[in-house]
Amino acid sequence: GQNIDQPTEMTxxxxxxxxxxxxxxxxxxxxxxWYQQHAGEAxxxxxxxxxxxxxxxxxxxxxxxxSKGYSYLLLKELQMKDSASYLCAVRDEGNYQLIWGAGTKxxxxx
Amino acid sequence: DADVxxxxxxxxxxxxxxxxxxxxxxxxxxxxxxxxxxxxxxLRLIYYSFDVKDINKGEISDGYSVSRQAQAKFSLSLESAIxxxxxxxxxxxxxxxxxxxxxxxxxxxxxxxx
Numbered sequence: 001g002q003n004i005d006q007p008t009e010m011t012x013x014x015x016x017x018x019x020x021x022x023x024x025x026x027x028x029x030x031x032x033x034w035y036q037q038h039a040g041e042a043x044x045x046x047x048x049x050x051x052x053x054x055x056x057x058x059x060x061x062x063x064x065x066x067s068k069g070y071s072y073l074l075l076k077e078l079q080m081k082d083s084a085s086y087l088c089a090v091r092d093e094g095n096y097q098l099i100w101g102a103g104t105k106x107x108x109x110x
Numbered sequence: 111d112a113d114v115x116x117x118x119x120x121x122x123x124x125x126x127x128x129x130x131x132x133x134x135x136x137x138x139x140x141x142x143x144x145x146x147x148x149x150x151x152x153l154r155l156i157y158y159s160f161d162v163k164d165i166n167k168g169e170i171s172d173g174y175s176v177s178r179q180a181q182a183k184f185s186l187s188l189e190s191a192i193x194x195x196x197x198x199x200x201x202x203x204x205x206x207x208x209x210x211x212x213x214x215x216x217x218x219x220x221x222x223x224x
Contacts, residue, residue, distance in 0.1 A: 097168070
């Protein structure tokens with residue numbers, strides 16, 4: 001079967017660093033996405049990984065290990081506005097569609 | 111700014127009613143998608159369209175139908191609404207010529223079926 005696992009909820013402190021993990025089991029792999037979604041709003045694109053390694057974009061970085069079926073999103077210098085859900089999605093190689101995790105709700109405390 | 115819009119943003123309807131949710135985009139993307147989001151679950155694909163003449167069922171198409179009226183417009187219909195179709199519905203678009211073919215989402219329609 002196809003499955004994406006993420007922690008349901010995490011809490012972190014303003015100014016700190018947090019790592020959100022995502023593990024996946026899919027019949028094929030053609031890229032992994034991270035999206036941010038504030039409550040009641042649309043998901044917005046953060047990052048895309050298709051090869052192993054780290055992609056850095058400002059305060060956000062995303063890592064992929066295809067052999068381990070594992071990715072993480074690293075958020076540095078946390079700000080209150082980073083309080084949101086973070087969605088991990090894998091593109092299935094067979095039908096090319098995205099398979100979505102349920103999301104990790106990140107709570108930032110002052 | 112190129113955008114994806116959805117109407118209505120909120121809708122309350124009764125069991126058995128037929129309703130239509132509309133999506134328009136100015137991004138010039140050929141590919142469009144309809145998803146639903148329920149608490150505790152990942153986004154689930156209802157239908158997708160790779161161009162005006164192409165319509166494909168997604169993971170959960172039963173009880174739904176779609177119409178691709180133009181490159182920029184993709185509508186979702188609930189033929190006879192039922193309470194378990196209460197959810198947040200998102201339209202998305204993508205351009206296959208871009209790295210990863212990122213999907214861009216509209217603001218969503220919150221639907222309540224009584």
